[in-house]
Amino acid sequence: MAPTEIKEVILDILSDITPDEDLSGLKDEVAFREQLELDSMDFLDIVMELRKRYRIQVPEEDYVQLASMSSTVSYLTPKMTDCVLT
């Protein structure tokens, strides 16, 4: 899966777990927490949705990698090379 597709996956997950947020203006380089009302429960959900949808395991020590869109995409790119957009 290409980085642009991974970004699409993350946006889809975010819109699922925060249905009231407007994600159109989300900046890639700025932390999600600064732009969205996300708490630790929501971060757990990003991880859980990745596992559910693509069987990707994100160990707890790697949660910090999911801070912003760009860091998330670069962290996931090697892990998701074989994944297909569903």
Add this chain to the structure above:
Amino acid sequence: MYDTIIIGAGMSGLAAGIRLAHYDQKVCILERHYTIGGLNSFYRMNGRDYDVGLHAVTNFTEKGAKKGPLARILRQLRFKWEDFALAPQKGSRIVFPDVQLRFDNHFELLRSEIQQAFPQQIDNFNRLVDMIVDYDDLDQAAFGVSGRQILNETISEPLLIEMLLCPLMWYGNAAEHDMAWGQFCIMFRSIFMEGFARPYKGVRLILKNLVRRFRELGGELKLRQGVKHIHVENGRAVCVELDNGEQIIGQRILSSAGRLETLRLCSDTVEPDPRQAGQLTFIESISVLDREPAKIGNHDTIVFYNDSEKFHWERPTAELCDTRTGVICSPNNYDYAVNDGQLPDGIIRITTIADFDRWNGLTAEQYQREKLRWYDRSVAASVRFTPDFRPYVIDTDLFTPTTINRFTWHDNGAVYGAPDKQLDGTTHLENLFLCGTDQGFVGIIGAMMSGISMANLHCLRD
């Protein structure tokens, strides 16, 4: 073989079940009663719908709010704000002799009422509010500090302290006399700073949405399937045995049965000390009126009354009930959506503190007689604080501590469970966890939050 077995189909068990089933776990909820809901249930009698637990959903925030427990629960369970269809309260009161404090879903009303009734205390009150806002929910050490002690250090008018404690204890304090500071802060925010609301269709709307979602996700719900034993081997729960002898195997168990009630099920434990059980239970009378309460001048959503300057939050010592304090709830007095209109009947519910042992010890005949007697006495006590509705009553019912015991299975019918909470939900077994009232979150929103948090913490991380 289930990934998780959940004991109890109340708000906490159902919410936990949704989380786990959403993440593809094989989940089974076992409920001893013939219906769902636990403390927050409902029934139908003489062609009318009745709610059991719900007076009000606390923690109300408007649609679009991103902070607060309600928004969090909706996100975690993937519900839309509209799914709970919450209509806000019209306004409530705390009434003591010669002084009352009104409050609604806008905190400034309470502040101005205190300014007016207790002008010397307003700075102290504002200081208290700052401390409550700063209280960290996760601070286990501060949770158990005496709430009364902190109130006494902050507010110098005893009457105001009693008036603030009254609604907060009524809506969620398992201990007698005093309230843990952490519990006080959580309840203060949920009632005074967020507020009350109710779905037009009552608690059944929320429960039916929870069950429908749970089933859509592949979860199994088994009613009339009480758990008789939890079989333990080498520090692990290996299976549950149902009342009918059937054994069900699960990797882990999440129990909303209560802490002592759950420990008692385990094959490796001795009978827990009954003195640890909760003691506070209620009777509740329901009066159906031939008109809306507003037509007789009752515009209050909830009235918390107390007939002396000191608020007594304790098990009755002399009689079956203690009518010195009580709660008057008028489900009609919510701002329902225009297309819903008003409820079909006028309803007034009166809640009164009761003694489980005395109610439980009655013969069937005495029980029926005492129900009638205490309906009259609790209503008579309440009309000191609300317009007298007795001439307009067309139907009544009363549920008692033994009813609550049947729905919740809690020792003593203790509405808010045991006083000592197990905030992290752990037990002596590595794969048995607690959720629901004895984990520490109470109320409808609290119970769902408990199920969600314990599912996230203990059941989803492997």
